[in-house]
Structure formats: structure tokens, C-alpha cells
Amino acid sequence: MNAVRRLLLQGAGALAAGLLAPLAALAATWNKEAFGAKSAADALKGIRFVNASPSSDVVIEAPSIAENGAVVPIEITSNVPGTRSIAVIAEKNPFPLVAKFDFLEGAMPYVKVNIKMGETADVRVVAEAGGKHYFASKNIKVTIGGCGG
Amino acid sequence: MAAGPMKMRATENGGVTEIRVLMTHPMETGQRKGPDGKLVPMHFIQSLVVTVNGKTVVDGQISQAVSRNPVFTFRVKGGAKGDKIEVAWIDNQGESNKTEAVVA
Numbered sequence: 001m002n003a004v005r006r007l008l009l010q011g012a013g014a015l016a017a018g019l020l021a022p023l024a025a026l027a028a029t030w031n032k033e034a035f036g037a038k039s040a041a042d043a044l045k046g047i048r049f050v051n052a053s054p055s056s057d058v059v060i061e062a063p064s065i066a067e068n069g070a071v072v073p074i075e076i077t078s079n080v081p082g083t084r085s086i087a088v089i090a091e092k093n094p095f096p097l098v099a100k101f102d103f104l105e106g107a108m109p110y111v112k113v114n115i116k117m118g119e120t121a122d123v124r125v126v127a128e129a130g131g132k133h134y135f136a137s138k139n140i141k142v143t144i145g146g147c148g149g
Numbered sequence: 150m151a152a153g154p155m156k157m158r159a160t161e162n163g164g165v166t167e168i169r170v171l172m173t174h175p176m177e178t179g180q181r182k183g184p185d186g187k188l189v190p191m192h193f194i195q196s197l198v199v200t201v202n203g204k205t206v207v208d209g210q211i212s213q214a215v216s217r218n219p220v221f222t223f224r225v226k227g228g229a230k231g232d233k234i235e236v237a238w239i240d241n242q243g244e245s246n247k248t249e250a251v252v253a
Binding site for chain 1: 165178180195196197198199200201204205206207208209210211212213214215216217219220221222223224225226227228235237238239245247
């Protein structure tokens, strides 16, 4: 029996069940195809973020040189009005899609996250707003790659 | 394996609530060799949910390329001190954890 079901059945409380139920549903829809894609193009196709136009309203703050490829801090803001989702791509990672965030109910299209980069590459952020897509890229030099052993 | 500690802090300033959450998780890529020379299997958080007073505000899907012991910062508009924030995650092996904090 997996941990989520175990927690639910233990009656960890209405609160736990309330939070873990949507989480379990979300987990069920983790986009295996997109996260398993080996190219940025295929990854973006997998989440249906296509035909993105470059936009200075998608803002990436990140170091130009990352000493440690295992922990590259990325701060993303989308100033495109009505941004509902943001996807983060590390172009030269073995699996380029790093994350996808959906923003609902008052969440601002903003996130800070630490990512692993295998080598110097562009980090591309694609935002979805009003059914259209917008992107920005930043090249980050990596001195020690952080994807594996 | 029990999920490790999760810490969160949520602060409201000028109508924006900033949520900083730290998750304890190895985020194994499946490409790292362990001390026995064998590849450590993939073990990483796949999905996370952020709720404010029970309403989902952020749905996140992440990969093994997010760093070990992930730290995320999110921002929510229109929150107020005293709001309850919860964050939960589930990983590729079915393990999960959650934490809650009150907006200060």
C-alpha cells in the first residue's frame, strides 16, 4: 500500500485527507511524457507550450556563472497579464523539462527554485497566458555539472 | 524511508504573502553511483500543492532536476496575517509529506 493511501486510511485528519486528495490526483497526472522527453522541443510539446514568442515580460534572475551545477538558484517572474502557468527548461539537461507550475486563485506567477544543470546551457522559461505562450532565456555557465555522479 | 522534516515560513507585506518552504528529499536523478558502485534509483518529488485556507493556489510538477532538499518561494496576492498555508508533496515512490504555517 503506498504512503498516501496509508496516511489517508490512518485517518490523519480531515485536514490531511483534504490536502492529500488533490495531491494524489495531481500526482496521477504528472506528465511522464514531457518530463521524459530528451529535447526541449519535445518537452514543450508534451505540455502543449508551443509557438512561444520572446517576451521581456518573462523575467529570469539567475547567476551568469553557477559554481555548483547541483544547486543553481533561479528566480522567475512573469509580468505577462493573466499568466496561469510557467515551465522551466534547462536546454542541455538529459531531460530538459525541470518544472511546471500552475498558478490559481491569487497566486502570483512567481517562483524561486534551485535546479540542477548538467553543463553550461540556456535556461528557458515559458509562460502561458490567455492560451498563448511567451518565453525568455538566460545562458548560465556551469563549472561543475550537477546532474549525476 | 520516513520523509524528513519540512519547514515553512509565510509572511505578509503590503498585500503580498511570501511563502518559503524547505523540503527534505534526496531528489535522486538515478544517475548517481552509490558507495557500492551501483546506480542509486530515481527518487524525487514529482508533485506539490500549495493551499491558502484550504484553496489550492499553486500546483507544481517537478523533475529530478530540482536540487536536493528543494527550497521554493511562492507569492500570493490578497493574503492576510492569520491565513493558513499548507504545502504537500508526493514523490515517484508514493511517499509524501506536508506542512502548514500561519501567515505572520
